[in-house]
Amino acid sequence: MxxxxxxxxxxxxxxxxxxxxxxxxxxxxxxxxxxxxxxxxxxxxxxxxxxxxxxxxxxxxxxxxxxxxxxSLPAVKEICLGKGKQEIQVGGETVFYRHEKKFNNPTAICIGISDQESRTTIDHKLQQQGIERLAEQLTTNMVALINDSGKKEPFIELVKHYSTQTVLPVIILSENVETLKEAVTLVQDTNPAIGLVTDKNKEELLELASQYSCGVILSAGNGIEQLGQLVKKAENAGISKILLDCSGTDIFTTISNQVMVRWKAVKEKNRTLGYPIISFPGNYTKNPSEEMLVAGLMLGKYSSIVVTRNNELNLLVPLLVLRQNIYTDPQKPIQVTPQLYSIGKVTEDSPVYMTTNFSLTYFTVSMDIESSNYPGYLLVVDTEGTSVLTAFAADKINAEKIAQAIDDTKLESKVAHRKLIIPGYLSPLSSKIEEKTQWEVLVGPTDSAEISFFLKKQWRNN
Ligand code: SF4
Missing domain, CATH: 1.10.15.40 (Electron transport complex subunit B, putative Fe-S cluster)
Known part of the structure; x- marks a missing residue:
């Protein structure tokens, strides 16, 4: 042995x-x-x-x-915050570069709420913001309650208000230990994180976190070495939910710190620094657009939680989209659910188109059907997220699969006709599809931008 x-x-x-x-x-x-x-x-x-x-x-x-x-444990430990349906996992990362494998848990976008803001603003910020893109819901994930006033009363009011309004995971931030002690009792059931733990307040805050089983945010303060010492202290206090704040005096130092921490965790297998990173782009600018730019930089390099003071959707959308792009698996094409989609007010006479479940293909075809102003059904067949031509070349689409999709979606009960419009690239399959499905196949255009023209020429006169 x-x-x-x-x-x-x-x-x-x-x-x-x-x-x-x-x-x-x-x-x-x-x-x-x-x-x-x-x-x-x-x-x-x-x-x-x-x-x-x-x-x-x-x-x-x-x-x-x-x-x-x-x-075989992930180089960056996975940490869970929040409870129930809104619970989130951060960290759990195994690679330094996304192309080596993939990044696992998308960065949590956390809305920072100050105890100096008006009740209307606070209520607005407590609402989760989001959009749907490529068949995925992209939303903000958590809130950070911040004791900007330095006073106890307004902060406790804010924490109380939070606890009656939302179940989003929460971080509570105050420089005053006594204030944090009272605040944490109000949210202890929500699996929160508290901070910032610095060299000065470490004894009291680590004891508090240990008592209430909270996560802690450890501040780099004088650099990464000090951060490592704080991590060891926290681990010795029995705390496992640790977040690292690598903030330096400027954006460049912060990003360098974040890159260094991730490098040490992944490449040097430094377990002490193998915890998720949290960042605060609002520390470097008060301009909302600039804050989002900095947030994007930090999201890319390697924040597991980004706390932003803004929750205006127009500012958040680029950040949400950037996150989606970074956290998709580069080895897997983005896919939509294979099923029957109705586009517009369909009737039993509406045309039925067929395509594959590669997201880009689906969205292009569905938008072209929509802009034709002629409602139609779109039968999306599972081709493991590949485009029409790739699916055809790799035998991921065939007559049997199309027949199965027609059965699975009960398409025959939705339309009175039996005509299926297939993408032009699949024309070699048309007779086999007719044989398997008993549907008449109309070979559509190779480019879905020509759907309107196709409809005029071949469908309406049909
Ligand atoms: S690896 Fe599996 S098959 Fe091999 S000895 Fe262990 S249990 Fe048996």
Whole structure:
């Protein structure tokens, strides 16, 4: 077993996990199947893909199991804030560059609410903001209640008001320990986070967080080294929900700190700095548009929570879209749900178009149908998010799949005719589709921008 430990040490020294063959060398190679797969090699492949735990093999040495399980944890710990339906997970990241794999938990957009703001503004900010884009709801996720006044009464009022108005996860921020002590009792059931923990107030705040099982925001203050010391203190106090505020004196220093923390966590396997980062772009500008620009920079480099003082939707939309783009899996095309969509006031005589579930294809085709001013059904077939031409080339679309989609969506009960308009690129499939579905196939244009022209020429005269 000593040799196995040495063997693993080589991997750890290179900051790498073994690949499938590396894992295989550690396994007993008896192919007993007790881990749920028939062979040790299959199990090794699952370990390498992170879809199994080392402890699933009862014959693997306990020490090796422990080491492998430890090393396979995300470099940035995953932290849960809030309760119930609005609960969020932040962190849980495993890579430095998105293209290495993907980023896991989208940055939480947190609306900062000051105890100096009017009740109308506070009520407005307590409302979750959002839009729908590419079949996904993009929304703000949490609120931060901020004791800007430095006084206890208005802050406690704000915290009380929050607790009667919303269930969004909350962060409470005050420089006054006594104020925080009272505030935390009002939100202790919501799984909140408190801050900022600095070198000065660390003893009292860590004790408070430990008492109420809260998350804590640790402030870098004099730099990353001090941050590491605070993390150790918090861990020793039994606190597991830790957020790192890497704020420096200017934007450049803050972003450098954030990049350094993520680098150390992911590339140097520094567990002390392996916690989600929270940032406060409002510290650097009072201009709302500039604040959103800084928020975008911090979201990209590597904030798990961005606290912004603005919740105007027109300012938030670019941030929400940026987050969606960064946190999509680069290896998976963005998809819409394969189903039957009605576009406009459809009737039983409306045309039925068919396309694939690649988001961009779906939105282009549906907008072209809409702008034709002729309501229609759009049958979206599951092609694993690929476009029409790619799906055709990779055999992800065929007559059987289309026939199945017609059955699954009960299309026959929705229209009186039996005519299906397929994308021009699928014309080679038309006779097979007719054979499988008993529907008449009309070959539509290769470019959906020509749908209006197609309708005039081929549908209305049909
Ligand atoms: S339980 Fe262990 S020894 Fe048995 S097949 Fe799985 S990996 Fe191999």
């Amino acid at each position: 000593l040799s196995q430990s040495r063997y693993l040490d080589n991997y750890w020294r290179c900051n790498n996990l073994p690949n499938a063959l590396g894992y295989y060398k550690l396994l007993p190679k008896t192919n007993c199947g007790e881990c749920g797969v028939p062979t040790c090699l299959a199990f090794a492949m699952r370990l390498a893909a992170n879809s199994a735990k080392a402890s699933d093999c009862p014959y693997l040495d306990k020490e090796i199991q422990h080491q492998l399980n430890e090393q």
